[in-house]
Amino acid sequence: MALIHYPVVNKNGEVIASAVTNLDLHDIARASKTYGVIGYYVVTPLEDQKALVEKIISHWVTGVGAAYNPVRREALELIRVKDSVAAVIEDIRNSGEEMPKTVVTSAREYPRSIGYETFREMLETGSPYLLNFGTAWGLSESLISEADYVLNPIKGKCGYNHLSVRSAVSVILDRVMGVRSEK
Amino acid sequence: MALIHYPVVNKNGEVIASAVTNLDLHDIARASKTYGVIGYYVVTPLEDQKALVEKIISHWVTGVGAAYNPVRREALELIRVKDSVAAVIEDIRNSGEEMPKTVVTSAREYPRSIGYETFREMLETGSPYLLNFGTAWGLSESLISEADYVLNPIKGKCGYNHLSVRSAVSVILDRVMGVRSEK
Numbered sequence: 001m002a003l004i005h006y007p008v009v010n011k012n013g014e015v016i017a018s019a020v021t022n023l024d025l026h027d028i029a030r031a032s033k034t035y036g037v038i039g040y041y042v043v044t045p046l047e048d049q050k051a052l053v054e055k056i057i058s059h060w061v062t063g064v065g066a067a068y069n070p071v072r073r074e075a076l077e078l079i080r081v082k083d084s085v086a087a088v089i090e091d092i093r094n095s096g097e098e099m100p101k102t103v104v105t106s107a108r109e110y111p112r113s114i115g116y117e118t119f120r121e122m123l124e125t126g127s128p129y130l131l132n133f134g135t136a137w138g139l140s141e142s143l144i145s146e147a148d149y150v151l152n153p154i155k156g157k158c159g160y161n162h163l164s165v166r167s168a169v170s171v172i173l174d175r176v177m178g179v180r181s182e183k
Numbered sequence: 184m185a186l187i188h189y190p191v192v193n194k195n196g197e198v199i200a201s202a203v204t205n206l207d208l209h210d211i212a213r214a215s216k217t218y219g220v221i222g223y224y225v226v227t228p229l230e231d232q233k234a235l236v237e238k239i240i241s242h243w244v245t246g247v248g249a250a251y252n253p254v255r256r257e258a259l260e261l262i263r264v265k266d267s268v269a270a271v272i273e274d275i276r277n278s279g280e281e282m283p284k285t286v287v288t289s290a291r292e293y294p295r296s297i298g299y300e301t302f303r304e305m306l307e308t309g310s311p312y313l314l315n316f317g318t319a320w321g322l323s324e325s326l327i328s329e330a331d332y333v334l335n336p337i338k339g340k341c342g343y344n345h346l347s348v349r350s351a352v353s354v355i356l357d358r359v360m361g362v363r364s365e366k
């Protein structure tokens with residue numbers, strides 16, 4: 001999985017680099033660990049942001065936080081910081097893993113969007129996928145158009161679908177990787 | 184729905200009042216609005232915490248935040264701040280609504296825990312329920328034992344179930360109130 005801070009769009013649709021949010025690291029790492037995600041990439045090209053993320057991770061993975069809260073360490077050690085989606089792909093290639101297909105998420109529906117049940121079945125085949133989430137007002141159109149697959153938006157009951165990225169990640173992981181016997 | 188900051192337990196199982204987290208207000212209000220929750224109560228008896236919550240809400244509901252981001256206003260105006268679960272029940276009584284049964288969530292399973300499909304069917308009857316989530320290390324045993332129902336924990340794939348309360352709320356609302364046609 002990857003959480004993208006660049007290229008994403010702002011309120012006016014302009015491409016920007018967003019700031020990293022501390023709770024995005026914690027919440028999404030904890031959800032990743034819960035649902036069995038193999039790696040959680042935080043993507044930002046900004047040096048100060050990368051340094052900030054590394055500092056937070058080291059506090060919880062090797063610093064005093066690791067002893068204070070070992071279960072938090074188990075989650076945060078899934079995080080790897082990279083400059084770009086290309087660098088994420090490169091990292092996966094270097095690890096010797098099979099190259100993943102890319103899947104992007106969006107609050108908008110596209111003609112080629114696929115449903116959750118479809119993606120769940122794709123995951124169950126064992127093939128690797130890199131699932132990308134956007135921060136700010138969402139992934140840039142360039143990233144969306146380059147992806148192999150686009151996932152359907154999460155639709156609310158009353159036409160309101162403005163979930164935080166932390167909520168969207170949690171709901172989507174539960175839908176596509178959640179334990180099905182949990183009735 | 185209610186997010187409880189007292190009585191909850193800390194890491195050592197002692198009953199405490201936890202601090203309010205800004206993103207709990209935003210993320211949970213946005214998830215509530217998305218899934219059609221009628222009201223989102225933030226429960227804390229601490230005066231400074233209540234003042235903080237009211238200040239944040241007023242920024243987004245009537246202050247400059249309302250013009251900057253109207254969809255955020257729509258979510259945050261669901262929030263009401265109360266001293267205790269008893270005060271929440273009193274508020275619902277005063278509104279003339281039918282008295283709700285109380286449902287609590289926990290990361291632990293209890294002999295009387297009910298499943299998500301069961302609770303979904305209970306909601307579909309139209310009867311009102313007050314769904315309570317704990318902050319810190321979870322709701323106090325007193326609150327859990329007084330509740331009408333306890334909901335099953337969210338189980339992960341690998342035995343890790345340490346979701347943030349923001350993630351847990353999102354996943355649970357999706358399971359019990361999500362649009363079922365979203366395959």
